[in-house]
Amino acid sequence: MNIQDPTLSARTGSIDMAHGGGGRATAELIADLFQHHLTNPILDQGNDAALLPPVAGRLVMSTDGHVISPIFFPGGDIGSLAVHGTLNDVAMAGAEPLYLTVGFILEEGFPLADLEKIVISMARAAEAAGVPIVTGDTKVVEKGKGDGVFITTTGLGVVPDGVHVSVERAEPGQAILLSGSLGDHGVAILSKRENLEFETEIRSDSAALHTLVAGMISAAPGIAVLRDPTRGGLAATLNEIARTAKVGIHLEENAIPIKADVKAACELLGLDPLYVANEGKMVCLCEPGDADAVLAAMRAHPLGRDAALIGTVTEDDAHLVEMETEIGGVRVVDWLAGEQLPRIC
């Protein structure tokens, strides 16, 4: 993948409706910007569809739209986020991600220089992950009918033999592991949005988790459930698991890692870190006998250094998520009915 500075003919201009018209302007945008930065043998085939070699094994597909605002933020941008987000959804099926596709919806007037920054960021994230972007599409809407750029990515992956990761496999008695501290992404976005400054800059945790997952699976191929607590945070993820698998969840507040500055920012902003989005963290449910091995594998990876055992799956006909608080009480961690942080991913 070539991520050098280009000689982009249109790099100083902005998106106009012609870039979405399917004619010469569209072709030039694709060649000068997308193909230039994202180049790989499959993308360079130049067909509307990407032709891929055969893949042996069960496949996984996942798709995710990205509408985050602001599009540039501490720790990332909409481009790297769109790569990481979909890689992670594929990885949460226990799969090795193989290919990505990307669809851009651009607003008339969006600066080409910003678009180029985003495409370079996607190229870097894809290259670092070892997963090529194999085909794409660009549409343009009139000024006022979009918001700069929206990016939908889709990932294809393959599940190793013997691995069966699925939310339905959650069962009472399983250990609940968390790969690191909560709330970094959501707090970074909100701080940027509100122009808040803290002593140390809080950065998004946006990262690709598939190599961490691979390490965990080789430590314990029987892992039952993997989920990344993005929108709605850990609370939404655990409630989804509880509802789908018809189990209860018991958490220990003491055990949940949250960075001191994130905690302080949450207090200032009136946020509960359990509900704040993360983009580089995961929850893992496994048999209690596997917990030590999985935790060790997590802690051996740079993205899992702060991994912790945070609770257990319980039997509960009400499918509640309950948390033993720091002061010893028990609190129900319900879903939020409404929106806590709009456009966080």
Add this chain to the structure above:
Amino acid sequence: MNIQDPTLSARTGSIDMAHGGGGRATAELIADLFQHHLTNPILDQGNDAALLPPVAGRLVMSTDGHVISPIFFPGGDIGSLAVHGTLNDVAMAGAEPLYLTVGFILEEGFPLADLEKIVISMARAAEAAGVPIVTGDTKVVEKGKGDGVFITTTGLGVVPDGVHVSVERAEPGQAILLSGSLGDHGVAILSKRENLEFETEIRSDSAALHTLVAGMISAAPGIAVLRDPTRGGLAATLNEIARTAKVGIHLEENAIPIKADVKAACELLGLDPLYVANEGKMVCLCEPGDADAVLAAMRAHPLGRDAALIGTVTEDDAHLVEMETEIGGVRVVDWLAGEQLPRIC
């Protein structure tokens, strides 16, 4: 797939920001609307990623954003179009489409009743095509930051052994076949937009072409190139082929099928049908010795009844698309630099 009328709790309301928040409102929207209408065993797994059985053979992936305006039009809507458009991109690789994914970007205030109509339309189109929608994603943006609904679909398909359809295989001497008449989709959209009425309603040709492709490939497995002339119309498609494969194109205007009412509407609207988008037509390049067999296979399919031999691939260092006009002259069919019809797909 269940496409019956639902008892959708929220069917009379509209999209609010909470539907994109990842909490309870998002989960209810997914359960009551998306899962209800699109239900199939893979979608119903309830994971962020869809787990698919192994697929033997070369794979094809394609992605397409849909931002068409208006979202409901004669002959279809943004939902059926999003299914057909991506199925066709997969089919243009000579592949059998197997699975679709869908990403919605919804604007706050969008009526849930309209969203439901669109989802039902997607369900019907997917069911008719025999291709399930296996996973999806929903994001919501504030009022004024989107335009009702944008839909990005991604398709996965498998290429039969022995089939090698790719634009680089275009070679001088090959026959150029067109599966039917030009311009229906673009004229239908523009008529609706401009509130024009004609004696007979002009309807979009939006349709899934994969079974037509399968018939053509069994008639002549050596087919070189397939392309659907969508944005930018036949002119953009043939110029792309000429540029990519470094060939020239010779067309016979007489041979190009255009319906009388579409032709009349184009004259009225100041459009050249060669540049108008189609959503249920394809161009096929094959060896001249295969042309009769492929044409017969096309005409045997309801979507290829009006198929015609419209030209030949030539040697031309300038990679021009030239057309012998009805009155015997020769005209260069250049790319449009700008936008002819914005948001046509």
